[in-house]
Amino acid sequence: MTGLDRKIREEGAExxxxxxxxxxxxxxxxxxxxxxxxxxxIWMRELDSTMTF
Known part of the structure:
Protein backbone atom coordinates (compact mmCIF):
# COMPACT_ATOMS: atom_id res chain seq x y z
CA MET A 1 0.00 0.00 0.00
CA THR A 2 2.80 2.43 0.83
CA GLY A 3 4.35 1.66 -2.54
CA LEU A 4 1.16 2.82 -4.25
CA ASP A 5 1.06 5.98 -2.14
CA ARG A 6 4.65 6.72 -3.08
CA LYS A 7 3.94 6.25 -6.80
CA ILE A 8 0.98 8.60 -6.56
CA ARG A 9 2.84 11.26 -4.57
CA GLU A 10 6.25 11.13 -6.23
CA GLU A 11 5.46 9.98 -9.75
CA GLY A 12 1.92 11.30 -10.24
CA ALA A 13 0.67 7.79 -11.01
CA GLU A 14 -2.98 8.87 -10.67
CA ILE A 42 -17.99 34.93 -2.43
CA TRP A 43 -16.79 32.70 0.40
CA MET A 44 -15.47 35.67 2.37
CA ARG A 45 -18.78 37.56 2.04
CA GLU A 46 -20.69 34.50 3.23
CA LEU A 47 -18.29 34.08 6.14
CA ASP A 48 -18.64 37.75 7.10
CA SER A 49 -22.44 37.54 7.04
CA THR A 50 -22.49 34.57 9.40
CA MET A 51 -20.05 35.93 11.95
CA THR A 52 -21.44 37.45 15.10
CA PHE A 53 -19.43 39.13 17.81
Missing part, protein backbone atom coordinates in the same frame (compact mmCIF):
# COMPACT_ATOMS: atom_id res chain seq x y z
CA UNK A 15 -2.56 12.33 -12.19
CA UNK A 16 -5.14 11.73 -14.89
CA UNK A 17 -7.44 14.06 -16.75
CA UNK A 18 -10.44 13.48 -18.98
CA UNK A 19 -12.61 15.57 -21.26
CA UNK A 20 -15.67 15.19 -19.04
CA UNK A 21 -15.79 18.78 -17.76
CA UNK A 22 -15.53 20.17 -21.29
CA UNK A 23 -18.18 17.77 -22.62
CA UNK A 24 -20.64 18.42 -19.79
CA UNK A 25 -20.19 22.17 -19.27
CA UNK A 26 -18.71 23.34 -22.56
CA UNK A 27 -15.96 25.07 -20.56
CA UNK A 28 -12.33 24.16 -20.11
CA UNK A 29 -11.48 22.72 -16.69
CA UNK A 30 -9.47 24.78 -14.20
CA UNK A 31 -7.32 23.79 -11.26
CA UNK A 32 -8.73 23.92 -7.75
CA UNK A 33 -6.37 26.81 -7.01
CA UNK A 34 -7.79 28.81 -9.95
CA UNK A 35 -11.35 28.01 -8.87
CA UNK A 36 -10.68 29.00 -5.26
CA UNK A 37 -9.03 32.27 -6.25
CA UNK A 38 -11.91 33.20 -8.54
CA UNK A 39 -14.52 32.47 -5.87
CA UNK A 40 -12.70 33.59 -2.71
CA UNK A 41 -14.69 36.81 -2.52
Missing amino acids: DLSTDTVMRVTGKAPVSFQQFAQRHAG
Whole structure:
Protein backbone atom coordinates (compact mmCIF):
# COMPACT_ATOMS: atom_id res chain seq x y z
CA MET A 1 0.00 0.00 0.00
CA THR A 2 2.80 2.43 0.83
CA GLY A 3 4.35 1.66 -2.54
CA LEU A 4 1.16 2.82 -4.25
CA ASP A 5 1.06 5.98 -2.14
CA ARG A 6 4.65 6.72 -3.08
CA LYS A 7 3.94 6.25 -6.80
CA ILE A 8 0.98 8.60 -6.56
CA ARG A 9 2.84 11.26 -4.57
CA GLU A 10 6.25 11.13 -6.23
CA GLU A 11 5.46 9.98 -9.75
CA GLY A 12 1.92 11.30 -10.24
CA ALA A 13 0.67 7.79 -11.01
CA GLU A 14 -2.98 8.87 -10.67
CA ASP A 15 -2.56 12.33 -12.19
CA LEU A 16 -5.14 11.73 -14.89
CA SER A 17 -7.44 14.06 -16.75
CA THR A 18 -10.44 13.48 -18.98
CA ASP A 19 -12.61 15.57 -21.26
CA THR A 20 -15.67 15.19 -19.04
CA VAL A 21 -15.79 18.78 -17.76
CA MET A 22 -15.53 20.17 -21.29
CA ARG A 23 -18.18 17.77 -22.62
CA VAL A 24 -20.64 18.42 -19.79
CA THR A 25 -20.19 22.17 -19.27
CA GLY A 26 -18.71 23.34 -22.56
CA LYS A 27 -15.96 25.07 -20.56
CA ALA A 28 -12.33 24.16 -20.11
CA PRO A 29 -11.48 22.72 -16.69
CA VAL A 30 -9.47 24.78 -14.20
CA SER A 31 -7.32 23.79 -11.26
CA PHE A 32 -8.73 23.92 -7.75
CA GLN A 33 -6.37 26.81 -7.01
CA GLN A 34 -7.79 28.81 -9.95
CA PHE A 35 -11.35 28.01 -8.87
CA ALA A 36 -10.68 29.00 -5.26
CA GLN A 37 -9.03 32.27 -6.25
CA ARG A 38 -11.91 33.20 -8.54
CA HIS A 39 -14.52 32.47 -5.87
CA ALA A 40 -12.70 33.59 -2.71
CA GLY A 41 -14.69 36.81 -2.52
CA ILE A 42 -17.99 34.93 -2.43
CA TRP A 43 -16.79 32.70 0.40
CA MET A 44 -15.47 35.67 2.37
CA ARG A 45 -18.78 37.56 2.04
CA GLU A 46 -20.69 34.50 3.23
CA LEU A 47 -18.29 34.08 6.14
CA ASP A 48 -18.64 37.75 7.10
CA SER A 49 -22.44 37.54 7.04
CA THR A 50 -22.49 34.57 9.40
CA MET A 51 -20.05 35.93 11.95
CA THR A 52 -21.44 37.45 15.10
CA PHE A 53 -19.43 39.13 17.81
